[in-house]
Every structure is written in C-alpha cells, then in structure tokens.
Amino acid sequence: MAEKEKSTIVLFSGELDKAIAAFIIANGAAAYDHEVTIFFTFWGLNTLRKDQQVPVKKGFLEKMFGKMMPRGAERLGLSKMNFAGMGPKMIKHVMKKHNALTLPQLIELAQEQGIKLVACTMTMDLLGLQKEELLDGIEYAGVAAYLGDAADAKVNLFI
Numbered sequence: 658m659a660e661k662e663k664s665t666i667v668l669f670s671g672e673l674d675k676a677i678a679a680f681i682i683a684n685g686a687a688a689y690d691h692e693v694t695i696f697f698t699f700w701g702l703n704t705l706r707k708d709q710q711v712p713v714k715k716g717f718l719e720k721m722f723g724k725m726m727p728r729g730a731e732r733l734g735l736s737k738m739n740f741a742g743m744g745p746k747m748i749k750h751v752m753k754k755h756n757a758l759t760l761p762q763l764i765e766l767a768q769e770q771g772i773k774l775v776a777c778t779m780t781m782d783l784l785g786l787q788k789e790e791l792l793d794g795i796e797y798a799g800v801a802a803y804l805g806d807a808a809d810a811k812v813n814l815f816i
C-alpha cells in the first residue's frame with residue numbers, strides 16, 4: 658500500500674484572507690488524500706480562538722494581549738483593504754453571494770477531513786493563550802513536532 662502524500666502549512670498570519678487561503682489549500686490537499694498539518698503560530702493562533710470569552714486566570718500582560726487580539730475566525734481583519742472593518746464584511750458578503758464556505762465552515766470541514774490543526778505551545782506561552790481559549794479537537798506542540806511533519810512532506814507552505 659502506497660504511503661499518503663504529506664502537506665504542511667504554517668499559518669503565521671492572523672488575517673482573514675490568508676487564513677481562508679490556508680484552509681482552502683489544506684482542504685483541497687485532504688480531498689486529494691494528502692495527510693495535512695496546519696501549524697498555527699503567532700497571529701495565526703487567533704484563527705483558533707473561541708468566539709466567546711473563556712474565564713481563565715491570567716496576568717496583566719496576558720489579559721492585554723487577549724483584549725488586543727481578535728477572538729476567533731469571525732473577527733479577523735483583511736491583509737489589504739480592511740477599511741476599518743468594512744473589508745471583512747464586504748468579502749464575507751461576496752463569499753455568501755457565491756456560495757463559498759466561510760472560514761468557520763472551512764475549519765469545520767478541515768476537522769471532518771482529519772486535517773491536523775496544531776497550536777504552537779511556545780507562542781501560546783508568549784501571548785498568554787491557554788488551551789481552554791482555543792477550539793476543541795486541536796493538537797498542541799512545539800516547532801520540533803511541526804518540523805517532523807514538514808520533513809516528510811512534499812509541500813510546505815508559510816502563510
């Protein structure tokens with residue numbers, strides 16, 4: 658039996674359009690029977706944040722980071738043409754008009770397809786994020802785990 662092709666993506670960006678692109682690529686690769694890993698680090702972790710606030714104990718700096726960062730896939734801004742928040746509303750309208758999946762739907766599809774969603778534990782520590790604040794069903798690891806996946810992959814993307 659042939660071994661599955663492997664693809665990895667590092668999602669560093671916390672911008673809506675880049676997160677959508679990462680998930681479209683990941684879901685496409687999974688549909689082609691690739692084993693896919695998305696490693697979320699720095700601002701990309703905001704994609705995995707729960708929409709609602711979760712009561713966790715934090716220090717002052719961690720609380721400030723939590724308030725400044727967008728909470729979840731629905732609140733990410735655009736990389737270009739954000740227009741004080743109007744850009745994301747416009748792109749979501751266009752996506753709905755064309756029956757394109759939303760970012761939360763793409764995340765759900767990724768989980769259904771068995772795409773490995775990995776939150777960077779080092780960055781979580783730096784930004785004061787706790788597991789309870791992130792979506793259920795994801796994995797937690799450091800860069801060494803990502804590099805292990807990437808070493809065997811034919812496709813490695815940094816977004």
